[in-house]
Amino acid sequence: MWKKKKNKIIGSTAIIISLVFHLLIISIAGGIIALKFIKKQPSTFQIEEEKSIERRKLDFPVKTESFVNKISKPKTITSKNIASSSPALLEIPNQGEYVKTAPLPSFKGSYTNFIKKDRRLTFNSKFREIDFGVSKMDFFGTKSSAEKVIILMDVSKKIVHDRMGGLEVYNLIYDDFSELINEIRSSTLVNLILFDDEKIAFFNDSFIAATDNNKTNMLNWVDSINTQSWNVGLKGDYKKSFKENDYVIPMKQEDISSWIKALQATLKFQPETFFILTSNWGNTTDPTMSNVSYFTKKSTLNKYLEKRNDYIISKYKSEYNERKIEFDNLKLIYEKMLYFENKERDIMLYDHKISHNWTDILSENNAEFPYWINVESPISIDIFPADTRYTYDEILETVYTLVMKEYRHLGFPRINFILAEQRRPKTYNFSETAPLMTSRFKFIQLCRLIDARLRRINLPDPIKNELDQNFNEIKKNIVSNDDV
Amino acid sequence: MMTFKIILLIYLLLFSSVAEKKYFSNTTGEVLDDLLTGFNYETQEAIFERSGKIPLETFSDSDKKYILKWNETSGFLSSFRFKILLEKKRWDRAKSERSRTPFYMDVFEEPFDEHLKHKVTLADDYEEYNSISLETHGFEINLRNQNLYKINDIIVESKIIFEKQRYKISDSLFNSDKKQFEEIESSIISNLQRDEIPSLMPGEDITLYSAAAILARQILNRDIIIDQNLFPTQQGILNGFGNWEEHNRERRDKLIGVWFRIGITNENNNLIWRNKASPESLLDKPWDSY
Numbered sequence: 001m002w003k004k005k006k007n008k009i010i011g012s013t014a015i016i017i018s019l020v021f022h023l024l025i026i027s028i029a030g031g032i033i034a035l036k037f038i039k040k041q042p043s044t045f046q047i048e049e050e051k052s053i054e055r056r057k058l059d060f061p062v063k064t065e066s067f068v069n070k071i072s073k074p075k076t077i078t079s080k081n082i083a084s085s086s087p088a089l090l091e092i093p094n095q096g097e098y099v100k101t102a103p104l105p106s107f108k109g110s111y112t113n114f115i116k117k118d119r120r121l122t123f124n125s126k127f128r129e130i131d132f133g134v135s136k137m138d139f140f141g142t143k144s145s146a147e148k149v150i151i152l153m154d155v156s157k158k159i160v161h162d163r164m165g166g167l168e169v170y171n172l173i174y175d176d177f178s179e180l181i182n183e184i185r186s187s188t189l190v191n192l193i194l195f196d197d198e199k200i201a202f203f204n205d206s207f208i209a210a211t212d213n214n215k216t217n218m219l220n221w222v223d224s225i226n227t228q229s230w231n232v233g234l235k236g237d238y239k240k241s242f243k244e245n246d247y248v249i250p251m252k253q254e255d256i257s258s259w260i261k262a263l264q265a266t267l268k269f270q271p272e273t274f275f276i277l278t279s280n281w282g283n284t285t286d287p288t289m290s291n292v293s294y295f296t297k298k299s300t301l302n303k304y305l306e307k308r309n310d311y312i313i314s315k316y317k318s319e320y321n322e323r324k325i326e327f328d329n330l331k332l333i334y335e336k337m338l339y340f341e342n343k344e345r346d347i348m349l350y351d352h353k354i355s356h357n358w359t360d361i362l363s364e365n366n367a368e369f370p371y372w373i374n375v376e377s378p379i380s381i382d383i384f385p386a387d388t389r390y391t392y393d394e395i396l397e398t399v400y401t402l403v404m405k406e407y408r409h410l411g412f413p414r415i416n417f418i419l420a421e422q423r424r425p426k427t428y429n430f431s432e433t434a435p436l437m438t439s440r441f442k443f444i445q446l447c448r449l450i451d452a453r454l455r456r457i458n459l460p461d462p463i464k465n466e467l468d469q470n471f472n473e474i475k476k477n478i479v480s481n482d483d484v
Numbered sequence: 485m486m487t488f489k490i491i492l493l494i495y496l497l498l499f500s501s502v503a504e505k506k507y508f509s510n511t512t513g514e515v516l517d518d519l520l521t522g523f524n525y526e527t528q529e530a531i532f533e534r535s536g537k538i539p540l541e542t543f544s545d546s547d548k549k550y551i552l553k554w555n556e557t558s559g560f561l562s563s564f565r566f567k568i569l570l571e572k573k574r575w576d577r578a579k580s581e582r583s584r585t586p587f588y589m590d591v592f593e594e595p596f597d598e599h600l601k602h603k604v605t606l607a608d609d610y611e612e613y614n615s616i617s618l619e620t621h622g623f624e625i626n627l628r629n630q631n632l633y634k635i636n637d638i639i640v641e642s643k644i645i646f647e648k649q650r651y652k653i654s655d656s657l658f659n660s661d662k663k664q665f666e667e668i669e670s671s672i673i674s675n676l677q678r679d680e681i682p683s684l685m686p687g688e689d690i691t692l693y694s695a696a697a698i699l700a701r702q703i704l705n706r707d708i709i710i711d712q713n714l715f716p717t718q719q720g721i722l723n724g725f726g727n728w729e730e731h732n733r734e735r736r737d738k739l740i741g742v743w744f745r746i747g748i749t750n751e752n753n754n755l756i757w758r759n760k761a762s763p764e765s766l767l768d769k770p771w772d773s774y
Binding site: 248250284285286292304308324327328331356358372378385387388389393396400401404405408409410411437445446449450 | 589590
């Protein structure tokens with residue numbers, strides 16, 4: 001009985017607890033729902049604000065630094081451990097400086113970190129250890145890649161006389177030069193040297209970075225060259241005091257001129273690439289002999305010419321006097337012809353005539369030209385004509401010695417020759433005049449020897465005279481004026 | 485060679501014994517009369533003949549400098565701890581050769597001419613062969629400091645010595661049958677190179693280069709190419725040209741060797757040199773004789 005009662009009580013209590021618990025849950029749930037309904041606002045129209053489109057800004061998660069600054073950082077650690085030779089003119093990095101200065105010892109497990117050199121910065125070029133300043137260049141079809149480049153440019157009268165195309169040639173050169181300069185990156189080091197036979201002019205005493213400012217100045221400088229027919233070539237030698245050669249070479253220093261002199265003056269900078277624009281091989285060129293060209297031994301040549309002249313005067317005195325008068329008369333006719341020609345050109349607003357030789361205008365107007373006194377070969381004097389000029393081999397040895405003296409273990413630099421050569425007169429045959437003596441042949445041979453490149457400039461047509469002058473009429477004119 | 489080396493050794497020994505410092509002072513002014521025989525760089529102790537090991541810090545400033553410089557000098561003079569390796573190199577070579585018809589070219593000037601004029605006569609009966617080989621030789625020297633301390637202010641001088649030949653007379657056709665045509669004259673050339681190394685760190689090595697020796701070999705051969713009995717020669721045109729056959733000449737420069745001398749200033753402010761030459765017989769003569 002007691003047990004039954006007890007079971008009833010327990011059963012009813014459990015039911016009550018269960019009911020209370022369920023009621024509590026239901027009331028909480030009902031309360032939440034009721035609250036939601038009470039809070040809900042009536043729906044209304046909302047005008048969304050129009051978003052303006054802005055450029056996205058790039059966020060660099062890392063602080064950046066100029067690449068050039070990074071490169072120049074190791075400088076301070078360096079110089080103590082470098083073998084320094086003569087001090088450079090300006091603070092221009094020398095060949096090999098970056099590898100020497102870069103503090104990148106690589107531990108290879110040997111006795112010391114430094115024994116094995118780190119080659120990570122060494123690139124393919126022999127002259128270059130880091131190529132951030134390498135520019136690709138193209139000058140009249142000769143192509144190169146370099147971070148240090150020197151351009152040597154002939155500005156002599158030989159390159160702009162009328163048979164070469166006149167001053168138009170220099171416009172042509174300027175156009176290609178400006179393309180070359182514009183291609184060069186600002187981190188490339190560059191310099192420009194002008195030469196006119198023995199005179200040299202430097203754009204700068206050493207390399208300069210090809211920044212926009214420097215490029216503009218350089219182009220302006222070149223643009224001001226050879227613009228007027230009465231003002232052609234260099235007027236003064238702007239670089240007289242460069243170091244005399246102390247090596248044993250076949251050429252005497254006094255005989256080194258034109259492109260070899262300009263090259264010699266710039267070798268100490270050790271550029272990777274040279275561009276050399278020249279009109280001829282040597283300092284003596286004879287266009288009437290298919291552009292035979294060579295370097296003379298000046299003192300011997302002067303002696304030879306003097307002795308040869310003395311010989312002619314002593315042996316052919318009357319003929320000499322007769323011819324001399326003829327040439328004097330021709331000179332008068334030449335002056336008259338040139339005067340008329342230039343007067344006509346003034347009217348046409350053309351440049352004045354630039355002649356390679358005074359006889360040009362005479363032969364162009366079909367003047368009768370007497371031959372100079374012909375002598376037997378060789379004449380009986382103690383100098384041979386061959387003694388007055390350097391052989392081709394001597395020039396090769398000179399150029400090679402001058403270059404390798406500076407470059408030593410680096411090897412021969414890249415040289416690109418651009419030849420602005422006068423067109424050969426059709427009447428003269430190359431093989432019959434002087435075999436292997438022309439500018440073109442010599443440059444071809446030199447390029448084979450030193451693995452250089454050679455391109456020729458396609459020159460404009462020769463400038464024709466504005467007037468067709470009659471030799472005899474001018475002669476008569478001069479005679480009648482003399483009579484008056 | 486041996487004699488010279490012995491004389492050099494005696495001279496150095498005499499020189500060093502004369503210049504050897506005997507008196508050292510400490511920071512309190514006391515004087516030590518002893519002979520310095522060594523220095524332990526790791527423990528920074530100077531080793532004396534009688535007194536044994538004495539810490540460097542006990543010496544006066546000037547004597548500290550002296551002892552350290554003495555140690556630097558001995559480290560530099562040690563062939564084991566300061567290694568010098570010499571290597572011969574050919575840095576570049578080039579050759580040009582050509583055959584052509586020889587010619588006589590006279591040069592003259594006409595009145596008022598700005599440019600010279602020329603008259604060319606070909607010697608059709610002959611053939612000329614020219615060749616020139618150019619080589620650049622040099623030496624590389626590698627200096628390796630295996631001391632535990634740096635070596636300062638190293639001077640490296642080198643002289644590359646070679647024989648240069650040149651022809652006595654020009655290559656004019658009219659010289660071809662002369663006896664002198666083949667004669668050459670020689671001269672000995674020595675090209676100096678000087679480098680300065682401010683400091684060579686422990687374990688560091690550096691490669692330096694001698695000046696370049698540019699050696700030329702030039703050949704000129706002139707031969708007659710037709711039978712003079714069957715065909716007339718140029719002799720009439722070129723008066724005095726000569727009836728020569730196979731007139732050749734050759735000149736050839738020779739490399740003699742290189743002498744490197746590496747020097748530092750010792751504790752007595754004297755410049756001392758270590759010499760390395762190839763061939764070693766170059767050391768038989770004094771430096772200034774080259």
